Amino acid sequence: MGRIIAITNQKGGVGKTTTCVNLAASLAANRKRVLLIDLDPQGNATVGSGLDRREVSPTAYEVLAEQASVAEAVHGVAGAGFDVLPANGDLTAAEVELLEADRREQRLSRQLRGVADRYDYILIDCPPSLNILTLNALVAAHGVLIPIQCEYFALEGLTALLDTVRGVQAAANPNLAIDGLLRTMYDARNNLANQVGEQLAAHFEAQLYRTMIPRNVRLAEAPSHGLPALAYDRASRGALAYMALATEMERRHRSGQAATAASA
Numbered sequence: 001m002g003r004i005i006a007i008t009n010q011k012g013g014v015g016k017t018t019t020c021v022n023l024a025a026s027l028a029a030n031r032k033r034v035l036l037i038d039l040d041p042q043g044n045a046t047v048g049s050g051l052d053r054r055e056v057s058p059t060a061y062e063v064l065a066e067q068a069s070v071a072e073a074v075h076g077v078a079g080a081g082f083d084v085l086p087a088n089g090d091l092t093a094a095e096v097e098l099l100e101a102d103r104r105e106q107r108l109s110r111q112l113r114g115v116a117d118r119y120d121y122i123l124i125d126c127p128p129s130l131n132i133l134t135l136n137a138l139v140a141a142h143g144v145l146i147p148i149q150c151e152y153f154a155l156e157g158l159t160a161l162l163d164t165v166r167g168v169q170a171a172a173n174p175n176l177a178i179d180g181l182l183r184t185m186y187d188a189r190n191n192l193a194n195q196v197g198e199q200l201a202a203h204f205e206a207q208l209y210r211t212m213i214p215r216n217v218r219l220a221e222a223p224s225h226g227l228p229a230l231a232y233d234r235a236s237r238g239a240l241a242y243m244a245l246a247t248e249m250e251r252r253h254r255s256g257q258a259a260t261a262a263s264a
């Protein structure tokens with residue numbers, strides 16, 4: 001069964017969507033079978049993967065409303081090399097409708113059961129909020145990937161996010177792991193970025209990815225062409241950094257599996 005990873009941070013603009021699209025492309029380039037799930041009504045990961053968010057149907061909304069299966073809503077994206085479960089503004093309706101629903105945090109988890117073994121990795125792009133959509137992602141996931149922009153308020157909110165993860169572990173998903181913290185838009189010439197980076201290393205040593213994603217204009221340009229950076233400019237620093245992240249992530253998961261097998 002594929003590893004399901006929720007890419008989450010309730011702060012907006014920290015690089016969740018950029019990480020989701022480019023990590024998906026990098027894992028696919030390493031011949032992994034990847035599904036990207038857009039769980040943000042803004043639909044930025046949908047657009048960044050090359051789909052038209054006004055035209056796609058069914059979407060994540062129909063999946064959460066149990067009007068469509070994941071298999072019915074998945075779109076293959078030839079240029080990107082991975083599958084996409086798209087989202088658009090319709091998803092805001094799910095936020096409201098789910099508040100009334102039975103076992104409302106478990107919709108995505110239940111819907112993914114049928115397809116999880118078709119993929120090596122399922123990456124979920126979360127909205128910038130700890131709302132019912134994010135809870136659905138955390139209940140469905142094996143691991144959480146937290147992109148962090150190393151600036152003054154970066155660590156603010158991390159406590160609330162980690163509390164939410166612990167709450168989900170206690171209530172619904174005891175095996176949910178923190179897969180890793182990722183430094184995004186990193187500028188090594190910036191003293192503050194270095195200080196925050198060091199604080200993260202001190203607090204989260206094992207969970208902090210060694211790979212840092214640099215600030216790189218190609219990563220910001222690629223979505224307007226509906227492409228991951230790897231397809232837009234494969235030699236760019238941004239594309240190479242996400243390739244390095246994919247390699248580091250796969251190595252971690254392999255050694256994690258080895259550790260579990262050894263202790264079994």
Ligand code: ADP
Nearest residue numbers: 012013014015016017018185214215216219220
């Ligand atoms: P989030 O999904 O957390 O809101 P995004 O991935 O959409 O964040 O990133 C916010 C903005 O920053 C976008 O315009 C994106 O293109 C840009 N961006 C993200 N990562 C980088 C990077 N490493 N270098 C340059 N621009 C980036």
Ligand code: MG
Nearest residue numbers: 016017040044
């Ligand atoms: Mg986003």
